[in-house]
Amino acid sequence: MPGIGQPGPGDVQCSRTGCTAAAVHAVNWRNPKIHGLERVKVWSACDEHVGYLAEFLRARDFPVVLTPAGETVDRVEQEAR
DSSP states (O other): OOOTTSOOTTOOBOOSTTOOSBOOEEEEEOOTTTOOTTOOEEEEEOTTTHHHHHHHHHTTTOOEEEEETTOOOSOOOOOOO
16 A cells, blocks of 8 residues: 555656656656657656756756646647747
C-alpha cells in the first residue's frame, strides 16, 4: 500500500530525479532545433516540481505547454517572449 505522497497502482510518478510523488501535471515540450511542431515529448510532474521542470526546459529555449496529467496536446509551438 502506498504511503502519503507515494504513487499508487496505475499512477504516474514525477519525472524529477529522486521524486516519488504522484504526477498531477504534464510538461509537454519539444526541442525546436530537431523536432517539428507535432513532435511532443512529455515529462510528468508533481505540484512541487512542475515549475522546476518547465523552467529547466524554457532556459534551453524549448517551448513548453503545461496541462493536467493525462491531457494530451497535438503540438507545442514556440512560446511568446
